[in-house]
Amino acid sequence: MVELRDVCKSFPHPSPKPGQDPIFRALDHVSLEIQGGEFLTLLGPSGCGKTTALRMISGLDTPTAGQVFINGTDVTGLPPYRRNVNQVFQSYALFPHLTVSDNIEFGLEMQKVEASERKRRMLEALDLVSLPGLESRKPDQLSGGQRQRVALARALVCRPNVLLLDEPLSALDAKLRQNMQIELKNLQTKLGITFVFVTHDQEEALVMSDRIALMNRGKIEQLGTVDDLYYKPKTQFVASFIGETNLFLCPVASRNQEFVTLKLGGVHDLRLPASAVESRTKEVLISIRPEKIQLQHKPFSGHNHFTVMVEEEIFKGPSDALILQFHPDASTPLTRQVRMQSLVPNFGTDQQVIHRGDKVYAKIHPDDVVVVEEKTD
Ligand SMILES: Nc1ncnc2c1ncn2[C@@H]1O[C@H](COP(=O)(O)OP(=O)(O)O)[C@@H](O)[C@H]1O
Ligand SMILES: [Mg+2]
Structure with a gap:
């Protein structure tokens, strides 16, 4: 037309x-x-x-x-x-x-x-x-x-x-x-x-x-x-x-036939199917939507889970935005600290499950990681 x-x-x-x-x-x-x-x-x-x-x-x-x-x-x-x-x-x-x-x-x-x-x-x-x-x-x-x-x-x-x-x-x-x-x-x-x-x-x-x-x-x-x-x-x-998101520039640490491993914040391993990233790629820009990050008090099994601290809790009506800091272990330099935002349903004052100051577990499903840009050198 x-x-x-x-x-x-x-x-x-x-x-x-x-x-x-x-x-x-x-x-x-x-x-x-x-x-x-x-x-x-x-x-x-x-x-x-x-x-x-x-x-x-x-x-x-x-x-x-x-x-x-x-x-x-x-x-x-x-x-x-x-x-x-x-x-x-x-x-x-x-x-x-x-x-x-x-x-x-x-x-x-x-x-x-x-x-x-x-x-x-x-x-x-x-x-x-x-x-x-x-x-x-x-x-x-x-x-x-x-x-x-x-x-x-x-x-x-x-x-x-x-x-x-x-x-x-x-x-x-x-x-x-x-x-x-x-x-x-x-x-x-x-x-x-x-x-x-x-x-x-x-x-x-x-x-x-x-x-x-x-x-x-x-x-x-x-x-x-x-x-x-x-x-x-x-x-x-x-x-x-478009919308809120977490963007990370991650070096590619290693790859084999099946998987490619990225270093989130240069430190934390994030494993994706090999097909998600081209073989010549050295660095990728990834996007993870806040609502896709799973959080719980118990550890997850498998890959792509992280210990995080809830640094901030922001009331948004039907949901709460949580600012998470990847829990640094003793070997993590301060400059490598990584934050991300997650969005969780707001269960109301009595039933709030995750609070500011809590140490919780976060899991990121490979399907929820969007490779936005790839850099070959
Ligand atoms: N007649 C004009 N003469 C000079 N610059 C113009 C003229 N019309 C628009 N521009 C410039 O072109 C750019 C795009 O303008 P515009 O299409 O109005 O943007 P938008 O509608 O997305 O805000 C702006 O930087 C504006 O200053
Ligand atoms: Mg206009």
């Missing part, structure tokens, strides 16, 4: 330093195919190029290099009104002097849709965003959430093939925002319109998206489903941006 093919967008650097490239690449060879009816999120830190990518699709801006396709047609040189896409902005951009109904009907009027048909579609759109009865109000007589819905109705009333949404929920308070996330996702499923949604909030992206394109410095770091990005991050940036 939408394709960016090797798209670049450069600007003159705002304050180039001597010797620095005077050209700044807001988009650096971005390629992306978005399916019809898909909810795709462009996610990434502020300044990574999300809005710029959206402007390439809407036609509000043109690429320095590369092409944009919508529905198989090359639209790279076409103005916004010939693309059948519509956009909802962070600031809503409603006309303050027009009523809700006039705001919503504005685009239809531009398209010379006849008055009774305009009214019918305006009412239908208001119904869709759960705002019936407010058509004669002005924007300043509405709450933030209601304004957001009007902006959405205004975009939907033109029946675009593709709806572009640039951080549309960021001005709403947390509770309303969570409700709107679910509503918006339901609406998208119901209408079957392709949504390209921009956010810097990874939780929001996880809740709503069919797929996420995680961006960093003008490039797509990884494109995949929510599960792909969470469980199979391909770079350190992805592993640390």
Whole structure:
């Protein structure tokens, strides 16, 4: 439905330093195919190029290099009104002097849709965003959430093939925002319109998206489903941006046909199947999610278990985060001390099983160790 093919967008650097490239690449060879009816999120830190990518699709801006396709047609040189896409902005951009109904009907009027048909579609759109009865109000007589819905109705009333949404929920308070996330996702499923949604909030992206394109410095770091990005991050940036995790850079200590042994923190043996790490690899970056670390008071049997001290206990409602320090034995130099975070269900005040200051046993299952990056020298 939408394709960016090797798209670049450069600007003159705002304050180039001597010797620095005077050209700044807001988009650096971005390629992306978005399916019809898909909810795709462009996610990434502020300044990574999300809005710029959206402007390439809407036609509000043109690429320095590369092409944009919508529905198989090359639209790279076409103005916004010939693309059948519509956009909802962070600031809503409603006309303050027009009523809700006039705001919503504005685009239809531009398209010379006849008055009774305009009214019918305006009412239908208001119904869709759960705002019936407010058509004669002005924007300043509405709450933030209601304004957001009007902006959405205004975009939907033109029946675009593709709806572009640039951080549309960021001005709403947390509770309303969570409700709107679910509503918006339901609406998208119901209408079957392709949504390209921009956010810097990874939780929001996880809740709503069919797929996420995680961006960093003008490039797509990884494109995949929510599960792909969470469980199979391909770079350190992805592993640390999506959710909480423990990252360790471990030298490869030894390997045989069956197993490869890593040195966690340079000291503690962690054994993985040989197939997990390529034979030439000298060092690996691994990610272990906090909720995957098993803890108990009794020793574990087998491999990959460690004695740890609970250094901190952080209440997080349904779960407790525990900061664990690998119990140093006499031979461990202080500089080699290793910490990791685990997440355990919160059993309530009476039944808390593991406390701050406890010495407990931790086990890490090889399947829960994600090899993120491998270094050969
Ligand atoms: N018109 C412009 N002129 C110069 N630099 C720009 C322009 N538009 C965006 N940029 C720069 O491009 C980068 C990406 O911007 P943007 O796409 O708005 O990021 P995001 O939406 O991810 O926060 C930023 O560093 C921004 O300063
Ligand atoms: Mg932006």
